[in-house]
Amino acid sequence: MCTPLNSAIDWQGNTLWLLDQRALPVDTRWLECTHVDQVNEAIQTMVVRGAPAIGIAAAYGVVLSAIAHRAASTIDPIIDDCARLAQSRPTAVNLQWAIDRMLGVLKKHSAPQPAIDALVHEAEAIHREDIENNLTLAEHGAAFLAQQEPASFAVMTHCNTGALATGGHGTALGIIQTAWSRGVIDHVVVNETRPWMQGARLTAWELQQSGISMALQTEGAAGLTFSSGKTRWLIVGADRIAANGDVANKIGTYTLAIAARHHGMRVMVAAPISTFDLSIPDGSHIPIETRSEDELFYQGGTRIAPDGIRAFNPAFDITPHTLIDALVTEQGVIETPCREKIENHVKV
Numbered sequence: 508m509c510t511p512l513n514s515a516i517d518w519q520g521n522t523l524w525l526l527d528q529r530a531l532p533v534d535t536r537w538l539e540c541t542h543v544d545q546v547n548e549a550i551q552t553m554v555v556r557g558a559p560a561i562g563i564a565a566a567y568g569v570v571l572s573a574i575a576h577r578a579a580s581t582i583d584p585i586i587d588d589c590a591r592l593a594q595s596r597p598t599a600v601n602l603q604w605a606i607d608r609m610l611g612v613l614k615k616h617s618a619p620q621p622a623i624d625a626l627v628h629e630a631e632a633i634h635r636e637d638i639e640n641n642l643t644l645a646e647h648g649a650a651f652l653a654q655q656e657p658a659s660f661a662v663m664t665h666c667n668t669g670a671l672a673t674g675g676h677g678t679a680l681g682i683i684q685t686a687w688s689r690g691v692i693d694h695v696v697v698n699e700t701r702p703w704m705q706g707a708r709l710t711a712w713e714l715q716q717s718g719i720s721m722a723l724q725t726e727g728a729a730g731l732t733f734s735s736g737k738t739r740w741l742i743v744g745a746d747r748i749a750a751n752g753d754v755a756n757k758i759g760t761y762t763l764a765i766a767a768r769h770h771g772m773r774v775m776v777a778a779p780i781s782t783f784d785l786s787i788p789d790g791s792h793i794p795i796e797t798r799s800e801d802e803l804f805y806q807g808g809t810r811i812a813p814d815g816i817r818a819f820n821p822a823f824d825i826t827p828h829t830l831i832d833a834l835v836t837e838q839g840v841i842e843t844p845c846r847e848k849i850e851n852h853v854k855v
């Protein structure tokens with residue numbers, strides 16, 4: 508097992524270091540990226556994952572592109588690399604958001620060389636701001652939960668939304684950490700989150716490092732857990748939030764939200780403003796990443812499914828805003844989110 512880590516992304520003297528999240532918690536292995544193509548591949552292959560984290564990694568990838576093309580007379584090759592980076596994973600809008608910020612800086616220059624310092628500065632700002640936003644978001648979420656009944660309760664979470672999935676502290680898991688430190692949350696039920704097991708491998712590990720009471724379960728156990736009244740809130744992150752508040756998040760979230768509503772449990776979604784995509788009217792317009800069938804056919808390198816079958820492996824699903832009780836950002840809490848409330852919240 509590895510030692511506690513606050514962040515999975517590190518920029519050191521023109522090199523991007525990514526903690527290989529595929530190996531956790533058994534191995535702490537860092538991938539050295541000195542070329543934008545390595546960053547592209549790292550995002551596609553889940554070395555780095557989680558909506559804010561892939562945005563931050565892509566921002567540093569743009570810096571690596573500028574360095575590689577420093578002798579070029581135009582910024583066009585970097586713009587091409589940005590287009591490729593933006594395709595690496597389609598659902599999380601934080602990726603395009605971070606690349607757009609980098610392009611905004613790049614386009615103030617006519618050639619790569621003079622842009623490099625400004626690009627490093629922008630990537631570091633995106634990274635730092637994400638941590639600051641998460642800390643603020645966690646304050647809002649924890650304060651909101653502290654007003655709920657009873658004084659202390661258990662929650663359920665899905666996938667991994669912690670320090671590993673962001674610049675630091677996390678979104679949904681950041682709220683859980685902060686609320687735990689104040690005695691508001693007393694236990695966390697963690698869904699293992701098939702097929703990548705982000706819950707079992709990453710969230711369980713982060714909670715254990717923090718000494719937070721937790722239990723792992725298959726997501727199939729969620730209905731039973733809700734029906735027993737053991738948890739009060741489902742608290743999850745988001746990969747993209749449409750203008751009406753529909754949320755794309757890890758596959759299974761929608762099913763969990765339906766079960767939660769059925770049993771009178773409440774649903775909280777936590778995400779920074781960079782996760783909102785107001786150009787999309789509702790969740791039906793959010794592109795859903797479909798990953799390789801092999802992710803379902805194999806476990807630990809061993810084939811577990813019969814040969815000759817097909818598999819359906821969407822990485823995300825859409826939870827309609829009508830199933831969400833609270834949406835938490837660095838700007839506060841939106842209760843029962845809808846188009847009008849989101850419009851007012853995001854433009855503040």
Ligand code: MRU
Pocket residue numbers: 556557558559599665666667668669672673677678679705743744745746756757758822
């Ligand atoms: O496929 P992943 O591991 O990148 O999916 C991650 C999630 O679905 C998270 O809930 C989301 O990105 C928010 S991370 C703060």
